Amino acid sequence: MREVALLAEVSLKTVSRVINGETTVDPELASRVKRAAAQLNYQPNLTASILRRSDRRSATIGLLVQDVSNPFSASIYRSVEEVATPRGVTVLAGSIEEDAHLEKVLIANFVARRVDGLLLVPAGHDHSYLQFDQRAGMAFVFVDRPPELFAADSVVSDNRQGTAGGVAHLLALGHRRIGYCGDLFRITPARLRFEGYKDALAQAGVAIDPAIVRHDLHTTSAAEAAVLEIFRSSNPPSALFSAQNRVTVGAIRALRLLGLEHQAALVGFDDFELADLLEPGITVVAQDATAIGRLSAEILFGRIDRNDAPVEQHVIHTRLIQRGSGEILPPNRGS
Amino acid sequence: MREVALLAEVSLKTVSRVINGETTVDPELASRVKRAAAQLNYQPNLTASILRRSDRRSATIGLLVQDVSNPFSASIYRSVEEVATPRGVTVLAGSIEEDAHLEKVLIANFVARRVDGLLLVPAGHDHSYLQFDQRAGMAFVFVDRPPELFAADSVVSDNRQGTAGGVAHLLALGHRRIGYCGDLFRITPARLRFEGYKDALAQAGVAIDPAIVRHDLHTTSAAEAAVLEIFRSSNPPSALFSAQNRVTVGAIRALRLLGLEHQAALVGFDDFELADLLEPGITVVAQDATAIGRLSAEILFGRIDRNDAPVEQHVIHTRLIQRGSGEILPPNRGS
DNA sequence: CTGAAAGCGCTTACAG
């Protein structure tokens, strides 16, 4: 900028005005500045401008998910971007990989870069360490999982009711022995989904059998192995609820291997591409990732603008989509 | 930092030394500084530090893909992150959406934020506008698509040979009438894949019939409509090559609707999750997105460290995976 | 409408 000013023979301040599109500049001077900037291939330095500016806005927000390559995370990312881009805001993203330490490292990094706000799918269970940043004006919105020991807005699915609805669907068809396979139990939505499973069974007066319940299945292959084990046991269930998208894929693989895909009913939590093209089609409790991402981003921008509104938890409803796998009848009721 | 210095009763420079972990500080002073920093909840400002530092490294790279929610892009993103994170480098990402203008806007934004280098899946066809940034020291690596009118490293799949191999596979089974459905024709890999299709047909002495060739199919639904049309015609092909992952999904949907999934052979370019669980399993020419992302990132970091090596194009090989849909025989040879 | 001075939070280059 200094060089541009020298070449255009104006002051630094005049160059700054032209670059920022202020209208109170003599057209003659403005065009001289523009010519000089083009000639020197001047590139404004946003970071310097942010450092000095009084509002201190960086026009950047951070998004921390567990794994950018999981389709659920990717959909959230995409919908956040769709809210941010029209505002001229850039999204910085990162993957936490269910590691509470990595969560802290990435947040510190983003805070050090002075993002305007942070969208967070947290791995940890104590977010009190964020209170200093929050007091210093950092805006936080928790996505998919609520904050713990910390007050911030959140946008989550109705994990408990959604799961209860999916399990109730199986119960209504006459299933009485329904297995359950879930993601890492320490993750709040995983715990809530299990609560929903218990709710539905209790409502129907069915006792839980720990022999057909598995937690902490975090990869497709772990889920596959668990489902194989459950269905190879002496007293297998007639139906299964898989409480996460990767778990559902593992369950499908296991049932295929056993040749049981048309005998055992399956309902999964979270929808995925091609679920309708499998045979049978996979019945799911679908989350609305797009709505979650969009609302989270909108709330974050609201917080960034004025940080005084009371903290709220927003619940996005899930929807049961029947495609066949969840409508398989139990043996005693089968045709 | 100034406030920390005041509270600890040392100079600004001493605080800077402690924060940056320099060892030439009296332990007594160092601990006083640390206490003061903790008490004031001091957060270092990375952007200010970068602005002043002589090497000017921001420890940030930019990644521009077409659509972060496409599984191919998501895999690249993930593998780039796996190279960047251990180096303490943050990845800034954005979606170009096949819009050459948006490409320029996002690049300008990233350059203004002084990223150390840029990984780019380009939408445009004239990258000469990047030469000023390149001369100013910005490192570029083109991913999945080569640069045009511009010299930079690139990492791409062997689109032409991979497609030729997939089509040759169908020809070897006796298919003579093979349809082709491709993504936006202006995209270089789309064009190269079509070249590969033509290569294989020419090699086998089979003439191309434009009636069963479609380009510019950019969404699943557009591909589905095109495939419906091709197979509903009076002279449908016995096999189809779908040249992109979304196109393949559309083709699968169309063949299902027509009840032809076990009659018409299908080979797709780019692998996707669950391809093996469909009936029939989908035969694909698989790209190694992880290798592409990883190599691209490594080359970029090499460029950032020393910018003098000659520009290279790296080709990552594809691999034919036979799963059933590509092994369906033509009617005259059918059992 | 234009510009000279000060300063954002930090590091450099130097002197002690």
Added chain:
DNA sequence: CTGAAAGCGCTTACAG
């Protein structure tokens, strides 16, 4: 081992 001064590229707050 420690610190006072200058400056990274920009904007603010003011005077003209």
